[in-house]
Amino acid sequence: MDTMFTLNQCHHQSFNSTITTSGSSSRSSTEHHTTHHHHQPPQQCFFMEEDNLSSSSSIHPYYSPNQFPSHDNNNFHHHLISTSPPPQLKSHAFSQDVVREFSDSLSPNCWSRELLSEAARALADNNSSRLQQLMWMLNELSSPYGEIDSKLSFYFLQALFARMTESGNSTYRTLSSASAKTCTFESTRNLLLKFQEVSPWTTFGHVASNSAIMDAFNGETKLHIVDFSNTYCTQWPNLLEAIATRTDDTPHLRLTVVTTTGSNGTETVMQEIGNRMEKFARLMGVPFKFHVVHHSGDLSYFNLNQLDTKTDECIAINFNGTLRSVSYDRRDYLLSMFRNINPKVLTIVEEEADMDVGTDGVKFLKGFEECLRWFRVYFEALDDSFPKTSNERLMLEREAGRAVMDVVGRRPECSVERRETAERWWRRMRGSGFDGVVISEEGCDDVRALLRRYKEGWSVLQPEMGAGIFLMRRDTPVVWASAWKPV
């Protein structure tokens, strides 16, 4: 079988295995597939407590059914996977039921959703045998290099397994540090710029926010932007250009970037980014100062004094994809914290999904379904935008896979990828003392002009109620951009 279940091997033999895509074999799982694929580093070993080994089933020495976590106990089990050899790739007796159940009914286009939902249900119901069977089946069909269903299956299965074994935190940390090891300024830049070239996913938010910021900064001479975003300052060159060309008196701009990803290798990347930004600002003729603040942990514990705000400057706060990293019960507090700085404008860009998977059965299922839906939208959008063999898309998918691991596999208090709907954010903002600022006609025109430069399938929606605008991908809202001012 694959590394998912034999990670105790912890060596490289499975790393170089051949890969066959399971995309074409969505129907039958009785064929022998070798789906070796490897992206996780060898650290992903799981340790089982000794006394449980004896109770493991004879067919499946890999984990004991007794080890399924009950979600309301906080014991953190480490599972040791025994050193038995990889399983045979034939259908075991137990799995016949599941195979029979699904082999005729799986639709070719979203089988992953069906299977994964079933697996989630089995997990929520504590139906261990059924869960095992489903996971086995999913594993057969999973591959990060296959069709969308295979990919989703791969990442979700991994997350479900981590949830099941309560190893979400460590797995997530492992995945993150693995990615951080290969992360450089160049790789980050190339990835982001390529993504922005082929898809308006991030540029939509940039254009909308910049428009709101320029409107708010109109006539001011000293500007300070506090940036909490996950796009590594790719938003700002266009704003610098706008400042340079659209103002009569070029104002001074201070940019304070706050990073929240901790030890992800972002320090060195941000330093280089800062250098580039300063140079570019010089080129544009904008007096500019750049400052990075590294913050670890929940953003709601951020110390505002680190911003070093001045009384004579006009402040804009920009949240792009980072509000979701705050734990649910701290979000309102964070927003009111920023209300106290009294910014001229506060911009929010977030992805439109409700990823509250809660801790227990019913909530978990509902949240899980939503995650399935959301990540499918994202993967499909990536698939549409990038060419078939794009390395960048693979990187982005892996990043999404880490997000899946975070939402599904980790405990809610540690989770940093829990997206929330625009409506919920709107309520929070209103409750924290903010009022929505309408994005101007020019801003909307800019956004529409932006979308015209991409492949078709994207549009803008201005909701009747609430605030902000949505990026729509074929009638599905995917990204929400809004601007706020203190009341």
Next chain:
Amino acid sequence: MMFSASVYSSSNKTSTSLSDQDAATSTVSPVITSKIHHDQFTPSITLSSISSHVQEHDHLYPSPQKIKKKRNLPGNPDPDAEVIALSPKTLMATNRFVCEICNKGFQRDQNLQLHRRGHNLPWKLKQRNNKDEVKKRAYVCPEPTCVHHHPSRALGDLTGIKKHFCRKHGEKKWKCDKCSKIYAVQSDWKAHSKTCGTREYRCDCGTLFSRKDSFITHRAFCDALAEETARLSAAAAASISIPNTHHPSIINNVTNTPFNIQLSSQNSTTSLFHFNHNHPNPTWIPTQDPNPARIKPETINHPHRPTHHLLPAISLPYYQDPDPTRIISRAPATFHGLHVSTGVHQPPAHHLSATALLQKAATVGHVVDHVGSTMSGLDMGELGHVTSSVGYHQHVGLTSGSIATWHKTDRLTRDFLGLTGDQEVDHHGGVEANVNVRSMLTYTGGIEIPADGGFGTSGSDAWGNC
């Protein structure tokens, strides 16, 4: 309405105009023809010649000979031309030529004449008195703060002054739907729409872009930009500071030094934007620096950046900014103190013509070379003033020194551009005098854009040539 009317020589044009308060300096006698439709036109000024006007304020303006030389440049009209000042209303009026018979208005005189034929006028009235040759005319801008408001900077073409007025002082009513740029003049908008989206932007690294926004983002992070070295930032430090318009007398002293352009050694600093696309030289604009008197030592001594930025892959411990002064603002007091708050402001880049920007670059380049002596010798205010008078003509006003400076820089600028063939400057074809920063960021080429948006997936390879 008061009219101390004036006539254009003695030709009986239907567009006789009347003068108003602006005609205070006019000395013509009041003559009103029967063809005046004074509800159509507001008064205008007519002067017999520029020279006479100049004589009235001769301490402000140079002699006519100098003006004559510069006749062909925009805003330097034929000194013998009649200067006409139309009001904004007149200027914007679309139907200035009115048929005396039926009061129908036309945009052009030719159209009106064509129309008049239809009235079957008796032969005599049909003819226009063309005995006197049409005198050359120049028009001034009605906006008092505009440099073209003064007769010495009048524009020779009616359409020209109309467009100028719209562009600079008018409301921008026309918008490009592709990129949402707005224009006051319809023909500008049309012209832009034709090229919008078809234009290509070239980065110093050689990559072409069809989209301006992705070009800008690319440029900001491009390694080619990073190659900019310390002397450029040092140059920036020596550039524009607070323009000081209170010492016009100092101008003449100051003009000497900055205009000794050292082209050979300053090649890279004097190239602006994409004039030199063949050169790998970075392009830049001198910018306001809060500490103009101090060349940033950290940037001068900045170690040469390797092209391949292979940063250590290990995660660093909690990042401590090693050199706070470099990234964080310098002493806030300095920063604040030097910030212009008196209303005298930095010349905005987009108001500057190409020639002015080049001139500024040259100025800056020179100062860098002579950092020690020049800097100590010059008051930054003076330097600032010079550059501002060079570039930002709108605010200089017509003080005695400025015109001299302007003309002087014109001459030097033309030399600089290679128009007189004296200098060997690799420039991009003919440079339009009113090219602005935005257009200077673009370059029209015909090369295919690479599919990967300019960045090869193989990382450092793409930057090997930068």
